[in-house]
Every structure is written in structure tokens, then in C-alpha cells.
Amino acid sequence: MSSGPSLAAHRPFVRHPLAHAVVLACLACAALPAARAQTAAPAAAVQVDIPAGTLDQVLNRFAARAGFMITIDAALTAGKSSPGLAGRYGVADGLSTILAGSGLQAVGQAGGGWLLRAAPAQAPAVVQADAAALPTITAVANQLGEVTEGSGHYTPGAIATATRLVLTPRETPQTVSVVTRQEMDDFGLTTIDEVMAHTPGVSIVTYDTERTEYFARGFAIQNFQYDGIPMRRDSSYSAGNTLSDMAIYDRVEVLKGATGLLTGSGEPGATINLIRKKPTREFQGQASLGLGSWSDLRGQVDVGGAIDEAGRVRARGVAAYQHKDSQLDGHERKTAVLYGVVEADLTPSTLLTVGADLQNNDPTRSTWGGIPIFKADGSFNDRPRSFNNGADWSHWDQYTRTVFATVEHFFDNDWVLKAQFNHQINGYDAELGSAASGFPDPLNGSGVSTWEGKYVGKTVADALDLYASGPFQLLGRRHELVAGGSLSKRRWTNRGYWAGSTEIADYDAWNGRLPEPDWDALTPSRNRETTRENGLYGAVRWNLRDDLKLISGARVLNYDGPDIDESGVVVPYLGAVYDLDKRVSLYASGTTIFMPQSAQTEAGKTLDPQEGRNLEAGVKAEFFGGRLNASAAVFHLKQDNYAEATGGLTPGGGTAYRAIDGVGTKGFELELSGQLAPNWQLHAGYSHKVSRQDGKKVSTLTPENQFSLYGSWKPAAVPGLTLGGGTRWQDKTWGDVSHPTLGTVRHEVDGYWVVDAMASYSFSPRLTGRLNVTNLFDKKYYTIFSWYSTYTWGEARAVALNLDYRF
Known part of the structure; x- marks a missing residue:
């Protein structure tokens, strides 16, 4: 089963005892304060410097710094601001200071954590008491972020x-694009493709009905994470990553550039991190039903809350099912999703998840x-958007199964x-058959044959990650x-x-009827x-000055795979952020990633690993308290040590390779996300890149x-109404493909615009x-896959109606 074109390319990683010592020293620094710390609830005073912003933003940042959870009704904090918090505060004192004059109070829970509610007259801002029932809209901070x-926002x-340090986007010296839960809900984004x-900055190439490839900065994105745990995808044998349903996720983060500090091996374009939904202390439930074009039927249930009266144990369950036909004749897909998670406060300072x-994912009549692209006379093979090259028995079933556990312990020294x-x-x-090879004769429909193959397999991955994070003092300043x-x-x-x-007698009459092989x-x-x-791995955020932070780190990696054994590979990380003022910062970073390869020279020596390097600089700003x-x-971006065939053989008789300069990409990216006005959310971006190899x-x-x-607007004149829409544009693309008379030719695809629209109305607080x-x-456009010399039509206009009930 062929994959897409691989982009590889030169220069070995540093292997040096000093680099090993740096990482080991970081680990020692982490262990020492933790060993001296006495276990306690995260109520001891912590040093904070939180800038002014909206009230919920300041509360969440304080919760992230002090290591506690707080449940917030977004309606209570709407329109409220806070001057921020600076100094050393305990949890109660900090909450009291932040909430002073807000008319709200934080109520401590017996099982740990806090609930926010409207304060009675003359009541204190912080009380230790059982909370009254609250609406179930929550905003919670944890070690994965907020x-x-x-x-209600389109910005995180x-x-x-990037580093496991919990930082705002402005404090992170790399480009990070995030699609939030609110954006997914508003635009009905139920799949990772959407x-x-x-x-x-992310583009999509469609290979067939069950397989897409994402690209960023000129490289395919094969690095996925789930709650920060890496999982590498092989697009040749696609197994669920690009069919992920969004029902169970809070947000999707895309970290641009090389990400070797945490992912280890992989490609340098980007990493996709899917963050799962978490349980809530208060009971909440949601049921939705959707109907759409091509007999699209979707149902979803999401229920969660505390299991015990004290709220020490919390659970959440999500179930979704979708049955959807498509614009292709005979193609449909059934998708079933189940998710369950339990959180337990083992102690006031220890959380088990x-x-x-x-x-x-069970499709019918999958394409391959x-x-x-071309007919036998060299003209474009213009088929209707409903044309399906798949045999009537063709299918590519994909499935995922995951079990995970996390333990987090907070010490009294932060x-x-x-x-x-x-x-x-x-x-x-996958049992696959498709009429996709050859060039159809426009006169009699001959000239096309099928591909027929069956592939059954799976990847079983186990991963364990352990880390410590916190502050330390050096030369009178507090670092992380x-x-x-x-x-x-x-x-x-x-x-x-x-x-x-099998030769197809008449391609023009193709209807998918093909004898299935005797596998x-x-x-x-x-x-x-x-x-x-x-x-x-280790990273330090050096607080050089109040307005200057330096992040330095490295990973020492050992890799053992088929015909590959690499040890002591050092993957460095360096970034700096300089604050021009409280809203705008300049930043620069240099990041790397490592990719082993099994190619050998004519002397039988394995080539050094490919190295991806990303140099990046820019400016970031946050307004309205981070909204x-x-x-x-x-x-x-450059990937070096690319394997090029020499024409000779290895001592074992295999194809011999030499290392050459690889692919380099230069470009720029612009992005804006969040609240432009109290009722206006926006997510927009523009990217430019040019990738070259040997010029x-x-x-x-x-x-x-x-x-x-993409944006949404809530007109004040019509409470409950939300109007939204958006557009995406890309310029021309091209690739070298097979031509019936000219051999290999360049085929160019015109750029295109696609426009989407949405409207929602709240009939009641629940419905x-x-x-x-x-x-x-209904723009008609297509993408090509030059490896197969084929093209795929983009999806035609589609309409979906959804009803959502909260209980």
C-alpha cells in the first residue's frame, strides 16, 4: 500500500557528554526540591505575577499557578475585569483579592477545589462551605493548560x-494554533478533517475516501499527541488518526515547527495534540441530534459530574454515533465513539485520572x-463529483482503542x-478494489485497470511519561x-x-461491480x-529580567527499531521572549527533531538520522486580558541528511544511498483568534511558504x-441568536504526474475559495x-495525489441541522 511522497533530508545530531549532563542536572534539580517538600494541599503561598484582564482569565491563570481547580459560570464573569494579581498569595487570599468588589464569592469544597457563585449582600469573597447548585458551564485549569x-472563546x-510548562500563547516562543470547543460547536466540526x-497554516491532501494527509510548513504531519502523549501515524496503513471524531475532545492544538523536545522522533512540520474533555464537579448533561445532506444522521450524549456527595470522585461519559452517505455513489460510513473518564482526589493534593x-469507522465502497487525471488522448478526465472508483465490496475499516491513567501530586513549594x-x-x-490505474479511452472506455489488495493489521503502543515541574530561586530571581x-x-x-x-471493459459504464478475489x-x-x-528531557524558563524570559532545554533520546539502533541522540531547544509592554512581546526560537533511517551506503554504513531544524522569530500580542x-x-525550516540513491548496491545487495541536503522551507504566518468585541469571536490566519530541494x-x-x-456574532437586539460564517482560500498547487503520451508532466490545479455559514438560536437556556x-x-474544486496520478473532488454544498439539549 503506497504512501504519499516522503519529504526527508542532512546533518547529524550532537552527541556529547556535556549535553547528557545538562539534562541529568535538570532532573536532579527537579528531584531535590520535590524530595524536601512535605506533602500538603496546594494552599501554601505562591509567587504570582498575573497581568490585568477579564475576571475569568485571571482566575484561571491563578488556578494554573497555584494548582487547584475552580468551577466558573461564564455568565457570572461576563463583562467583569480584574486588575490582576502580583505578589505571594495563598489560594484563599489570592481568590479574595481577585474577587474583591466583583459581587462574587468562591466557595471551598470538602473534596478540594472551588466553586464560584454570586455573593449575598455583605458576604465575604471566600468561604469554606458547601456550594449551592450552579449552572454547569465550567472553565478549569490543569497541567495540560486551560x-x-x-x-465561549475561539482562543485558548x-x-x-511546547515544553510541558503551562504558558499563555504569548509566553510560548513557537507558533501554536488552537481550535477550541466553542469554534467546533459553532461550526459543527465533528471530524479532525474539519x-x-x-x-x-495547515493544508489537506485527499488520497481516498478513508485517508487524508495534513501538511504544515512543507512537511506531512505524522506526529500526533493525545493529552500530550506522542503517537506516530503511518499514512500508508491509515488506522484512525485522521478519522478521529471530535465528540470527546476539548480542543485541538497544532504546534508548528520541530517538536523533538517532547515528541522525540518525527517530521519537523508540526505536531497535532488532541486534548480530551475532563469531568466536572457539578452534574451536566447534553444530548444532541443532527440531520444533514446525504442522509447524514448523528446522535451524541455527554454526561458528567460528581459521583460522591463531597465531589471527590468525578466522572464523564460520551457516546456518539453517525451514519452518513457521501456525494460518491454507494459510499457511506458508520462511526461509533465511546469515552469514559474518572477523576478521584486521592488526597487534597493528589489527583488520579x-x-x-x-x-x-466502518465504511462501504471505499475508494483506493x-x-x-488524464484520458488516453491527454485531455482531462472530467468525471462527475458522484463518481466512485471503488468496487462494491471495497472497504477500509479503521478503529482505535485507548486506555490511559494519570497521577498528579502537588507539593507545598509549588x-x-x-x-x-x-x-x-x-x-x-481493508479489502480494497478500485478502478484507478491507467488512462480511459474516450472512444470506447478501455484502458483502465483495477488495484485489488487486502491489508489487515494494527499498531499497539504503550507509553509512559513522568515529569516534575516547578519554580526555583537563583540569583535573586524566580525561574521555572x-x-x-x-x-x-x-x-x-x-x-x-x-x-x-483486472482490466475494465468500459470505464464509462463502471458501477463498482467487480468479482471479489478469493483472499x-x-x-x-x-x-x-x-x-x-x-x-x-528538561527545560528551564529563565527569568532574566521582568521583561525577558529565556527557555533552554534538551532531550537525550535512545531509539531502537528495525535495522536501526541510535542512542545518546541530543535534541536541543532554545527560545526567548521579550515583552515590549504588558500586551506585546517579541520572540525567537530554534527547535529540532530527530528521524532515524535505515538506508545504507555502498560500504554498508547506516546513514545518520535525519534532523529537522526550525528557526522562528516573530511578535505576539494579547488583548482584553487574553481573550x-x-x-x-x-x-x-530545514530537514537534513536526506537519503538519495547512488545507483550502487550495499554489501547485502540492497539499494545504496548517500546523504544530501534535504528540503528547506521559508515562509511566514499571521494569526488572530478570540474576542474582537463582547459578542464577536474570530479565528483568522494567513500563511506563506516555499519549499525547495537543490533549488x-x-x-x-x-x-x-x-x-x-471564521467568525460568529451575537446581535444584542436578538438575544439567543448567533450568526457566523467563514471562508478559506488557497492558491494553485501542482505535481508531476503520468501522462499517456508525454511521460511525466506537471499538472497544475487552480486556487479556490470555499465559503461556509452558520446560524444558531437558543430557544431556552436548555435547547x-x-x-x-x-x-x-457550491464551489467545484479538486486536489491531486501525484503518487497515484489521480485527483479527488472536494465536497459539494452540504446542509446540517442540529438540536442540542442540555440538562
Whole structure:
């Protein structure tokens, strides 16, 4: 099963005892204060410097710093601001100072955590008492950052994807694009494909009905994370990553550039981090039903709350099911999702989280590749958008199974110790047949043959991550450190059956009817590969001045895979942020990532790993207390040590390679997300990139320029009404494809605009209806996959109606 074009490329990583010592010293620094700390609730005084902002933003940042949870009704804090908080405060004192004069009070819970409610007359801002029932919209901070569910915003609060340090976007010296829960809900984004279409700087290439590839900065995105735990995707044997349903996720973060500090090995373009929903202390429930074009039927239930009276144990469950046909004749997909998670306060300072999720994707009449680009006479093979090259028995089932557990412990010196385990299965069962090879004769329909193959396999991955994070004092200033280690094991097994091909008598009359091969009569090829990675990592956020922060770190990585054994590979990280004022900062960073390879020279020596390096500089700003974030960045990304065939052989008789300069990408990105006005949310971005190898443009299946803008507005004159819409544009793309008479030619695809629209109305505080229209003007466009010399039509106009009931 072929994959998309791989972009690789030179220069070995540093292996030096000093670098090992740096990381080990970081670990020692982390262990020492933690060992001296006495276990206690995170109520001891902490040093904070939180700028002025909206009340909920300041509360969430204080919660993240002090290590506690707070439940907030967004309606209570709407329109309220806070001057911020600076100095050393305990939790109660800090909350009292922040809430002074707000008319609100924080009520402590017996099981830990706080609830925010309207304060009775003359009541204190902080009380230790049982809370009255509150509405169930919440905003919670944790070690993954700030929960976006219930915030009402299109921009995130604090995030931790880059370094595990919980920082705001402005404090993070890399470009991070986030699609929040509110944006997903407003635009009905139920799949990760739809989320990526809203993400600035990310483009999508469609291979077939069950397989897409995401690209950023000229490289395919193969690095995925789930709650910060890495999982690598193989697009050749796609197994659920790009079919992920969004029902169970709070937000999706895309960290641009090389991300080796936390992911270890991978490609340098970007990493996608999917953050799961978390339980709430108060009971909340939601049921939704959706109907849409092509017999799209979707139902979803989401229920959670405290299990015991004290609220020490909290749980949440999500179930979703969707049955949808498509614009392609005979194609449909059934998607089933289940998710459950339980949080338990083992002590007031120790939090245990355990959970599991599963997803099944069962399609009918899947395609394999797209439509041949050319007819036999060299003209464009213009087929209707409903054309399906798949056989009537063709299907590519994909499934995921995950079990995870996390323990977090807070110490009284502001340190946090966190351990996380993840067991994940990504599997596939594909019996594929498609009429996608050749060039159809416009006169009699001959000239096309099928691909027929069966592939059954799965990847079983186990990952463990342990780290400590907290402040320390040096030279009279307070700095932050994170240090930890991780290990993972991935085992891929596969059986492949190739049945050959069948000549199609009349391509113009193709309807999918094709005899299914006798798979049991074929001898399968088998794959069994095990990959192990482990490493130590550390990063320090140096507080050089009040307006200047430097983040330095590294990862020492060991990698053991098929025909590859690399140890002691050092992956460095360096970034700096300079505050021009309380709203605007300049930043620069240099990040790297490591990718082993098994290619050998003619002398039999394995080539050094590929190294991805990302140099980035820019300006970031936050306004309205972090409700609006803006960024502008220039970047230069390079992947070195690319394997090029020499024409000779290795001593074992295999193809020999040499290392050459790889792909380099230069470009810039602009992004704006959040609240422009009290009733106006916006997420917009523009990106430009040019990728070259040996002076020749590459990665041209993705656009050099692209733009996206999505927003929603709540007119004050019509309470309960939300109107929204958006557009995305990309310029031309091209690729080298097979031509029936000219051999290999460049095929160019025109740029295009796609416009979407939405409207929702709250009939009551519990019942909301929403209408979404995608591709409003029914723009007809396509993307190509040059590896197969095929193209795929984009989706036509679609309408979806959804009813959401909260209880």
C-alpha cells in the first residue's frame, strides 16, 4: 500500500557528554526540591505575577499557578475585569483579592477545589462551605493548560504543548494554533478533517475516501499527541488518526515547527495534540441530534459530574454515533465513539485520572486512490463529483482503542509531579478494489485497470511519561523548571494480500461491480516490527529580567527499531521572549527533531538520522486580558541528511544511498483568534511558504499561500441568536504526474475559495438549534495525489441541522 511522497533530508545530531549532563542536572534539580517538600494541599503561598484582564482569565491563570481547580459560570464573569494579581498569595487570599468588589464569592469544597457563585449582600469573597447548585458551564485549569469548554472563546488560555510548562500563547516562543470547543460547536466540526480545515497554516491532501494527509510548513504531519502523549501515524496503513471524531475532545492544538523536545522522533512540520474533555464537579448533561445532506444522521450524549456527595470522585461519559452517505455513489460510513473518564482526589493534593475511549469507522465502497487525471488522448478526465472508483465490496475499516491513567501530586513549594500512562491500539481491516490505474479511452472506455489488495493489521503502543515541574530561586530571581523522562514501545503487525488487477471493459459504464478475489487462496506477506524509544528531557524558563524570559532545554533520546539502533541522540531547544509592554512581546526560537533511517551506503554504513531544524522569530500580542491573541512569525525550516540513491548496491545487495541536503522551507504566518468585541469571536490566519530541494520547488501538492477566516456574532437586539460564517482560500498547487503520451508532466490545479455559514438560536437556556452550510456557493474544486496520478473532488454544498439539549 503506497504512501504519499516522503519529504526527508542532512546533518547529524550532537552527541556529547556535556549535553547528557545538562539534562541529568535538570532532573536532579527537579528531584531535590520535590524530595524536601512535605506533602500538603496546594494552599501554601505562591509567587504570582498575573497581568490585568477579564475576571475569568485571571482566575484561571491563578488556578494554573497555584494548582487547584475552580468551577466558573461564564455568565457570572461576563463583562467583569480584574486588575490582576502580583505578589505571594495563598489560594484563599489570592481568590479574595481577585474577587474583591466583583459581587462574587468562591466557595471551598470538602473534596478540594472551588466553586464560584454570586455573593449575598455583605458576604465575604471566600468561604469554606458547601456550594449551592450552579449552572454547569465550567472553565478549569490543569497541567495540560486551560479547558476551553464553556469559555465561549475561539482562543485558548494557557497551554503546555511546547515544553510541558503551562504558558499563555504569548509566553510560548513557537507558533501554536488552537481550535477550541466553542469554534467546533459553532461550526459543527465533528471530524479532525474539519478541524484542520479551520487551522491556519495547515493544508489537506485527499488520497481516498478513508485517508487524508495534513501538511504544515512543507512537511506531512505524522506526529500526533493525545493529552500530550506522542503517537506516530503511518499514512500508508491509515488506522484512525485522521478519522478521529471530535465528540470527546476539548480542543485541538497544532504546534508548528520541530517538536523533538517532547515528541522525540518525527517530521519537523508540526505536531497535532488532541486534548480530551475532563469531568466536572457539578452534574451536566447534553444530548444532541443532527440531520444533514446525504442522509447524514448523528446522535451524541455527554454526561458528567460528581459521583460522591463531597465531589471527590468525578466522572464523564460520551457516546456518539453517525451514519452518513457521501456525494460518491454507494459510499457511506458508520462511526461509533465511546469515552469514559474518572477523576478521584486521592488526597487534597493528589489527583488520579483513569479513562478509556474507542472509535469504530466502518465504511462501504471505499475508494483506493482517486480518479485518473488524464484520458488516453491527454485531455482531462472530467468525471462527475458522484463518481466512485471503488468496487462494491471495497472497504477500509479503521478503529482505535485507548486506555490511559494519570497521577498528579502537588507539593507545598509549588512543585507538581505527574505520571501518565497510555495504551493505544490503532487498527485496520481493508479489502480494497478500485478502478484507478491507467488512462480511459474516450472512444470506447478501455484502458483502465483495477488495484485489488487486502491489508489487515494494527499498531499497539504503550507509553509512559513522568515529569516534575516547578519554580526555583537563583540569583535573586524566580525561574521555572520542567524535567522528566519517557519511554514507549510500538509494535506493528500486518498481513498483506495482493490480488493483482483486472482490466475494465468500459470505464464509462463502471458501477463498482467487480468479482471479489478469493483472499484465502492467496499467500500473504507479513510484517512484524517493534520500535522502542526512551529519553530524558528538561527545560528551564529563565527569568532574566521582568521583561525577558529565556527557555533552554534538551532531550537525550535512545531509539531502537528495525535495522536501526541510535542512542545518546541530543535534541536541543532554545527560545526567548521579550515583552515590549504588558500586551506585546517579541520572540525567537530554534527547535529540532530527530528521524532515524535505515538506508545504507555502498560500504554498508547506516546513514545518520535525519534532523529537522526550525528557526522562528516573530511578535505576539494579547488583548482584553487574553481573550484576543495575535501572532506574526517568520520561519526557516530545514530537514537534513536526506537519503538519495547512488545507483550502487550495499554489501547485502540492497539499494545504496548517500546523504544530501534535504528540503528547506521559508515562509511566514499571521494569526488572530478570540474576542474582537463582547459578542464577536474570530479565528483568522494567513500563511506563506516555499519549499525547495537543490533549488527546485517541492511539496507543491500543498499551496504556497493560504488564508482562512471564521467568525460568529451575537446581535444584542436578538438575544439567543448567533450568526457566523467563514471562508478559506488557497492558491494553485501542482505535481508531476503520468501522462499517456508525454511521460511525466506537471499538472497544475487552480486556487479556490470555499465559503461556509452558520446560524444558531437558543430557544431556552436548555435547547439550542443550529444550522450549518458548508461550501455555501457550491464551489467545484479538486486536489491531486501525484503518487497515484489521480485527483479527488472536494465536497459539494452540504446542509446540517442540529438540536442540542442540555440538562
